[in-house]
Amino acid sequence: MIPVTSLNARIWSKIGSRGTYGLTMMELGKEYDDIMVLTADLCTTSGLDRFREAFPEKFCNVGIAEQNLIGIAGGLAKEGKTVFASSFATFVVMRAYEHVRLNLGYMGFNVKVVGLAAGFAMGMFGNTHYGIEDIALMRAIPGLCVLSPADCSEVVKATYAAAKYCGPVYLRLTGGMNCPVVYKNDYLFEIGKAVSVKEGHNIAIISTGSMVYQSIQAAKELEHDGISASVINMHTIKPLDTHTIDELCGKVSLFVTVEEHSIIGGLGGAVAEHLSSITSSPRLIRIGIPDAFQRVGDYEYLLEQNGLTGSKIAERIRKEYMADSF
Amino acid sequence: MRKKTLYLANRAGSKGAHIGSALSIIEIMAVLYGGILKIDPKNPFWIERDRFIISKGHGSLGFYTALYEAGFLSEEELDTFEENGGILPGQPVMSVEKGIEFSIGSLGHGLSLGVGVAFAGKRNHTASNVYVLMGDGECNEGSVWEAAMAAKQYHLSSITAIIDANEMQSDGRCSAIMGVNYGSLWESFGWQVCYVDGHDIHDLYVTLKAENKKETPRVIIAKTVKGKGISFMENNNAWHHNRLSDEDCHRAIEELDFSR
Numbered sequence: 291m292i293p294v295t296s297l298n299a300r301i302w303s304k305i306g307s308r309g310t311y312g313l314t315m316m317e318l319g320k321e322y323d324d325i326m327v328l329t330a331d332l333c334t335t336s337g338l339d340r341f342r343e344a345f346p347e348k349f350c351n352v353g354i355a356e357q358n359l360i361g362i363a364g365g366l367a368k369e370g371k372t373v374f375a376s377s378f379a380t381f382v383v384m385r386a387y388e389h390v391r392l393n394l395g396y397m398g399f400n401v402k403v404v405g406l407a408a409g410f411a412m413g414m415f416g417n418t419h420y421g422i423e424d425i426a427l428m429r430a431i432p433g434l435c436v437l438s439p440a441d442c443s444e445v446v447k448a449t450y451a452a453a454k455y456c457g458p459v460y461l462r463l464t465g466g467m468n469c470p471v472v473y474k475n476d477y478l479f480e481i482g483k484a485v486s487v488k489e490g491h492n493i494a495i496i497s498t499g500s501m502v503y504q505s506i507q508a509a510k511e512l513e514h515d516g517i518s519a520s521v522i523n524m525h526t527i528k529p530l531d532t533h534t535i536d537e538l539c540g541k542v543s544l545f546v547t548v549e550e551h552s553i554i555g556g557l558g559g560a561v562a563e564h565l566s567s568i569t570s571s572p573r574l575i576r577i578g579i580p581d582a583f584q585r586v587g588d589y590e591y592l593l594e595q596n597g598l599t600g601s602k603i604a605e606r607i608r609k610e611y612m613a614d615s616f
Numbered sequence: 617m618r619k620k621t622l623y624l625a626n627r628a629g630s631k632g633a634h635i636g637s638a639l640s641i642i643e644i645m646a647v648l649y650g651g652i653l654k655i656d657p658k659n660p661f662w663i664e665r666d667r668f669i670i671s672k673g674h675g676s677l678g679f680y681t682a683l684y685e686a687g688f689l690s691e692e693e694l695d696t697f698e699e700n701g702g703i704l705p706g707q708p709v710m711s712v713e714k715g716i717e718f719s720i721g722s723l724g725h726g727l728s729l730g731v732g733v734a735f736a737g738k739r740n741h742t743a744s745n746v747y748v749l750m751g752d753g754e755c756n757e758g759s760v761w762e763a764a765m766a767a768k769q770y771h772l773s774s775i776t777a778i779i780d781a782n783e784m785q786s787d788g789r790c791s792a793i794m795g796v797n798y799g800s801l802w803e804s805f806g807w808q809v810c811y812v813d814g815h816d817i818h819d820l821y822v823t824l825k826a827e828n829k830k831e832t833p834r835v836i837i838a839k840t841v842k843g844k845g846i847s848f849m850e851n852n853n854a855w856h857h858n859r860l861s862d863e864d865c866h867r868a869i870e871e872l873d874f875s876r
Contacts, residue, residue, distance in 0.1 A: 357723045361728020365732015365735065371736055
């Protein structure tokens with residue numbers, strides 16, 4: 291695997307999660323004989339041009355046809371291929387949803403569906419191109435593993451892990467170019483095992499994807515107010531690392547989930563489902579995209595409007611935490 | 617096979633079964649499993665085997681009876697049709713060991729799977745052929761045409777699609793519900809199109825056996841009759857999915873005996 295170093299992290303950050311995905315696939319193409327990479331007319335957008343040139347026999351563009359993308363992936367996987375199939379999250383998840391359910395869920399094929407530009411990354415394209423319900427949909431399918439890397443270094447690690455993992459995976463990529471860097475040094479990435487990125491004892495911020503960086507920023511601001519926040523990178527939404535949540539239950543007085551996804555059914559939903567089974571668990575605040583379609587804007591505007599920047603997250607937590615204290 | 621189909625539908629009792637669409641594919645299944653498919657029930661995972669995909673999963677009774685005749689299913693297993701927790705529900709569940717390549721049931725999925733299988737075969741240089749059986753009503757599904765485009769684009773000549781053209785779907789006549797000429801559609805998608813009488817064993821055998829010398833996939837449009845062989849079921853959509861009573865079952869089997 292390409293190592294996570296400060297230099298690599300900077301380069302990957304510049305090319306963004308999609309470019310990093312393409313770059314990682316180049317490495318996997320060299321290592322895996324049986325890999326197949328499928329795209330639905332988003333080869334360039336997926337950072338896969340170099341892969342197509344280098345490994346034409348391992349590549350297939352099915353055209354603008356997401357249902358067929360997943361069906362072909364299923365047929366290939368059945369015959370022993372490890373298949374990566376990518377498109378924008380909104381299309382590959384929703385247009386092809388029933389095909390995903392049958393091929394990846396029901397038949398459990400070894401297909402990795404890669405949802406590009408999830409969340410608000412498509413900015414000015416508008417709501418048709420926002421992937422804000424994909425976690426909810428994908429984690430509802432039995433047997434599907436759902437990964438949501440925090441930055442481009444973790445995109446590399448998650449893509450590798452998905453290739454090694456024998457079974458269906460949804461890999462959700464958030465953020466655009468110049469993604470904020472969370473990891474500059476190597477660390478252990480294991481599917482299903484959350485990573486603590488900051489220790490704290492008052493509250494626990496459980497975050498995923500692009501929001502891990504913003505949550506770290508929020509935690510730093512909260513320190514100034516005397517609120518000590520731990521930040522957990524929940525890179526695997528399913529299977530959820532309930533062990534880590536259980537451990538935090540006895541340590542903190544407030545849980546906060548943060549995600550670039552609808553507040554319905556995503557990470558917050560998954561954590562809420564788990565906490566509901568625990569007697570006297572701490573209160574949970576779910577921060578995410580409100581249950582409404584948004585006015586269109588660029589990525590930074592949308593994060594700001596939806597309270598998904600470090601400062602806005604800190605402001606919300608401060609208010610809720612203070613209210614609890616009185 | 618028709619008698620077995622009726623017997624199993626009767627055994628299913630009040631749960632009912634898809635009968636008309638199973639009866640329309642009996643000859644197709646008999647020819648495929650009797651003389652076309654390169655398969656071995658003793659070696660079901662044989663890598664070079666031909667792949668048969670029943671995309672119209674509701675034709676399962678015609679499929680299961682063929683698997684029984686070909687030696688993939690025992691009589692005891694066949695008799696578990698639609699039993700709670702059994703291996704042979706109304707829509708097939710993947711079990712390569714039993715000759716069932718994919719879980720099927722939702723229409724419009726089979727051809728994409730077939731394209732994936734044929735693609736893998738081409739990459740792996742295996743000599744397998746891929747046969748996908750679809751309904752004519754099923755061709756309403758857009759995903760069928762997505763797969764048709766891809767099969768042509770990638771020259772997947774190992775694929776043969778067979779359309780069970782019984783001209784009926786759940787709500788009535790295909791031509792009344794979505795009246796298009798599917799033959800010319802397949803042609804315009806770059807497929808070779810053959811027309812056969814889907815109840816003529818000889819016609820089916822000769823057409824399916826013919827070597828595909830071109831670099832394009834082919835589709836065989838098999839003209840069939842829904843409910844074929846039973847006078848009160850033929851072209852009668854009441855038998856699309858229905859409960860087959862003991863009385864109706866006897867009547868149907870008597871007709872088959874009489875017509876022999």
